[in-house]
Amino acid sequence: MTNTASELVHRGPLLAAGILLGAGLGGFVDGIVLHQILQWHNMLSNQLPPDNLINAKVNMYWDGVFHAAVWVMTAVGLRLLWAAGCRADVPWSGRTLVGGLLLGWGLFNVVEGIINHTLLGLHHVNEYTADKLPWDMAFLGFGALLLLAGCLLVQAGRHDTAVRGTRKP
Known part of the structure; x- marks a missing residue:
């Protein structure tokens, strides 16, 4: 049985890296x-x-927790990107990566x-x-626009099937 190019190509690792990086970087923005x-x-x-010093300090603390969480997402996304880049079966597709970021x-x-603004009412924009x-x-x-653009780019990236040789981690 002969393998086709699509059977040898795995886009999931690059897409997962892009999604985590995009969530982390979006949180930083x-x-x-x-x-x-x-x-x-x-x-x-x-x-x-935050209309008094104590409330401002409590808000600053939770903003810091938020930044720590998006930093962890970004760091994990970078690790996944590194791992994807070392795999010969993962095509290096800019459209897939940028689509994942979006x-x-x-x-x-x-x-x-939905969660913080609507359901919990923690803050508004x-x-x-x-x-x-x-x-x-x-x-x-x-x-929603970012999701749509990301889906379109990931779909376009499905045509990027060129795989590389294995690189050393």
Whole structure:
């Protein structure tokens, strides 16, 4: 029985690396841009407004826990990327990797938006506006667009079947 090229190609490791990297990096964008630069919210700002030093310190602590979690996701994603790059059966596809990154970032936005903004009400995208819903919906909508773009790129990457020789880890 003869193996075809598609039987020898495994895209899963590169896609998994891209998704974890995308979720971690998307979390960093959220934390750096929305928490620190724009200061629109903190992890607990809807429940514990940072209007005094104690509340601000508690929010800062939970922002740090959040950053530690997205750092771990990014580090694991890098490890998976390294492992995928050492495998001869994994095609090195920019479309698959970038598609995975967009999927991960989109998943981060959708999951974080649904859980933290809607279900738990820990914070909203912009705590300092009267109408928070448009900001939260825009965050979810951006996440959905990232998911769509990621799916399209991953689908396009299915045509990238060139495998490489094994590289040393």
